[in-house]
Each structure stands twice: as structure tokens, then as C-alpha cells.
Amino acid sequence: MKYKALLSILLILIGQSYGQENNCFEKAEGLYWPIEIGSELKHTAGNDNKVSVINGDSIEFDSKYYLIERETYQSGKTKESYWREENGAVYNYNKEKGIESMELPSRIEVGTKWNSSDGLWSYEIVSLTSNYSTPFCEFRNLLEVKTENSEQKGTIYNLYYKQGVGLIGLNVNGTPYSFIVPNKELNQKNFMAYGCEELNTEKEIQSCTYSKIFEHIKSNYKAPKKFKKGRMLLNAIIGKDGGIESVKIVKTIPNAEAQEIEALRVIKLLPKFIPAQIDDGQPVRSSLTVPFNF
Structure with missing residues (x-):
């Protein structure tokens, strides 16, 4: 048998509750993906970590205004994304392609399906009662969305959202890739x-x-x-x-x-x-x- 280095080993910590008050966003309520000024969330991101902030800056595309989300990675990488909410639905503007796509619909029901404007991504709500474990929290009753890209055959992404918080975790082909962490230093x-x-x-x-x-x-x-x-x-x-x-x-x-x-x-x-x-x-x-x- 010939096999190459096995050691692109990915650390994903999962499964242990962490007890600080509201460390797991227990008091959060509202939309599954709130687009709010002042929002700041920390996530793992593969082998990196990032902080996402919406500080109130906005930008206009096609006569619509979007709040700017700035992501700063521990590795030094930065990224800007553009978001707006309308009647409970969340939209993202792709600056490179010049198109807007719906990221989450206003109708949150199991079986709801939609596609990105360029047709590459397909989405489906598969559960409103999913669970997700991190080293710090056991999240319950989450919105779970399954998404696939037509150019990435065989890869399935599952996204988990908590009301009043937003994205809690992301799995790729069933394996955790990213999850939310408390805002305190750990x-x-x-x-x-x-x-x-x-x-x-x-x-x-x-x-x-x-x-x-x-x-x-x-x-x-x-x-x-x-x-x-x-x-x-x-x-x-x-x-x-x-x-x-x-x-x-x-x-x-x-x-x-x-x-x-x-x-x-x-x-x-x-x-x-x-x-x-x-x-x-x-x-x-x-x-x-x-x-x-x-």
C-alpha cells in the first residue's frame, strides 16, 4: 500500500458545557440571523479564529443599503461582507458579481428551499430543533440549514442558527468546521x-x-x-x-x-x-x- 502523510490533523473541540452566566447566549431571542449594529461574535474557522463585527458602517448597492460586517482573523486575514434584513429575510450582496442573494428566508419552516441568485448554491431548512455541542455550550432547538454548491460535488454544508444570535456552528460533510466561542478570553x-x-x-x-x-x-x-x-x-x-x-x-x-x-x-x-x-x-x-x- 502506498499512502502519503496522514497528518493534516484538524483540531475541533466539541461537547463540553461551560458554565458562566449567559456564556451560551441563554437570554438571546429574536431573529435567527439578526443583522444589528453593535453585533460582535467570535468563531473558530478551520485552523484559524475570527471576530465578526457590525459597527454601523453601511454601503449602498443598487439603491439598497447594507450594513458592513468586518471579519478579522487571528492569522491576519480580513474580510468584508454586506448584509441587509427585510421583513425577516436576510440578504447578502456579492460585490464581485454585483448580485444580491437571499441567505435566510422570512418563512422559517422545515422543507423551505431556495437558491442563490447565481444558481450555484441550493439551500433547504431541514430542522428547527437541532442540537449543537461546543466545548463551552450545549445548544438546543437550533435552525439547521443544509446547503450545497453545484461546483463542489459531494460536499454538504450544514449551518446551525440560534435565535437572537445567528450562526452557531458549521459542519462540512458531517464534521465540525467552525463554531461560536464566548466573547471572554479562554x-x-x-x-x-x-x-x-x-x-x-x-x-x-x-x-x-x-x-x-x-x-x-x-x-x-x-x-x-x-x-x-x-x-x-x-x-x-x-x-x-x-x-x-x-x-x-x-x-x-x-x-x-x-x-x-x-x-x-x-x-x-x-x-x-x-x-x-x-x-x-x-x-x-x-x-x-x-x-x-x-
């Missing part, structure tokens, strides 16, 4: 492999952890006699005790059942980690995404 630590904890920097610790995961897979994976070429993606949940709680296949290769079974077996056998932590050393569940390139 100290977060990635999960790490035993034997790596005494290294000096976070980068060294992560590199050591990824190397140990790679060596485990390399030593334990028994390739089937016949295998299909392609890319397989597995997601494992690391529990608060550092052990593997569950493993699922996020993306697979057609007719590669033997490879699926072996990949699942090997990931389930990963040794315990030092679990991810927040604030004063409180352990939290975390998610490990491992690609297999055959």
Missing part, C-alpha cells in the same frame, strides 16, 4: 500524545503528536491484497479521558470496504492522549480528522 490546549508534553512550544508538541499518530498507523495498518486508489477521511472523537470514543468515515472510496474496515480498526487502536483542555485544565472532548491517501 485558554485552550490541544490534545497531545504522551511523551510530547515536555517539549517547549505548542508547535513542537503538535509535531510530536502527529508523528506518533503517523507511526501508529504505519506500524498497525495491514493493507488488503487488493485496494482502490483514492482518498479516505476518518473522524475520531477523543474523550475527556483521552481515549478514542468513536470513529466514523467522513469520506470514502467506492468499493473499498476492506480498506474502510482496516482504517477504522487502526484508528480505534490509537493509544490514549492527554485530552484537550480549556481554562484551568478542564478536560474537554475533541475531534481528530485523519486522511488516508491510497
Whole structure:
């Protein structure tokens, strides 16, 4: 078997409640996507973090006025988006294409469908009672919207909205990609492999952890006699005790059942980690995404 580096490992912390008053926006009410002056939300964004602010600045396109949302990423990237609300519906203006599209309809009912103005994105409301877990909160009764892009075959995005707050979380093909975090400062630590904890920097610790995961897979994976070429993606949940709680296949290769079974077996056998932590050393569940390139 030929497989390349497995170690584009994505840290997504999920599942532990965090108890500060209103830290989970318990008192929020109103629209599922409020476009309000003064709004400021923090999210993870893949391997980055961002702060989104609507400070009251506005801009006119095609005789309509939009509030400007400014996103500032920890990596240094910035982005502007343009939003307006009308009769409960939310619209976004794409400056590059010169078109407006509806991002959320005024009729919030399961089964409601719509498309972006350029026809690339399709949307459907699939639930009004979805749940979503982050390291800090257990959100209930969320609006869930499924969306797909016609140019990204096989990729499904699920967006979760809380009334009075807006976007809480985003999953890509069932795997968490982004979620909201409290506005307070939090100290977060990635999960790490035993034997790596005494290294000096976070980068060294992560590199050591990824190397140990790679060596485990390399030593334990028994390739089937016949295998299909392609890319397989597995997601494992690391529990608060550092052990593997569950493993699922996020993306697979057609007719590669033997490879699926072996990949699942090997990931389930990963040794315990030092679990991810927040604030004063409180352990939290975390998610490990491992690609297999055959």
C-alpha cells in the first residue's frame, strides 16, 4: 500500500458545557440571523479564529443599503461582507458579481428551499430543533440549514442558527468546521500524545503528536491484497479521558470496504492522549480528522 502523510490533523473541540452566566447566549431571542449594529461574535474557522463585527458602517448597492460586517482573523486575514434584513429575510450582496442573494428566508419552516441568485448554491431548512455541542455550550432547538454548491460535488454544508444570535456552528460533510466561542478570553490546549508534553512550544508538541499518530498507523495498518486508489477521511472523537470514543468515515472510496474496515480498526487502536483542555485544565472532548491517501 502506498499512502502519503496522514497528518493534516484538524483540531475541533466539541461537547463540553461551560458554565458562566449567559456564556451560551441563554437570554438571546429574536431573529435567527439578526443583522444589528453593535453585533460582535467570535468563531473558530478551520485552523484559524475570527471576530465578526457590525459597527454601523453601511454601503449602498443598487439603491439598497447594507450594513458592513468586518471579519478579522487571528492569522491576519480580513474580510468584508454586506448584509441587509427585510421583513425577516436576510440578504447578502456579492460585490464581485454585483448580485444580491437571499441567505435566510422570512418563512422559517422545515422543507423551505431556495437558491442563490447565481444558481450555484441550493439551500433547504431541514430542522428547527437541532442540537449543537461546543466545548463551552450545549445548544438546543437550533435552525439547521443544509446547503450545497453545484461546483463542489459531494460536499454538504450544514449551518446551525440560534435565535437572537445567528450562526452557531458549521459542519462540512458531517464534521465540525467552525463554531461560536464566548466573547471572554479562554485558554485552550490541544490534545497531545504522551511523551510530547515536555517539549517547549505548542508547535513542537503538535509535531510530536502527529508523528506518533503517523507511526501508529504505519506500524498497525495491514493493507488488503487488493485496494482502490483514492482518498479516505476518518473522524475520531477523543474523550475527556483521552481515549478514542468513536470513529466514523467522513469520506470514502467506492468499493473499498476492506480498506474502510482496516482504517477504522487502526484508528480505534490509537493509544490514549492527554485530552484537550480549556481554562484551568478542564478536560474537554475533541475531534481528530485523519486522511488516508491510497
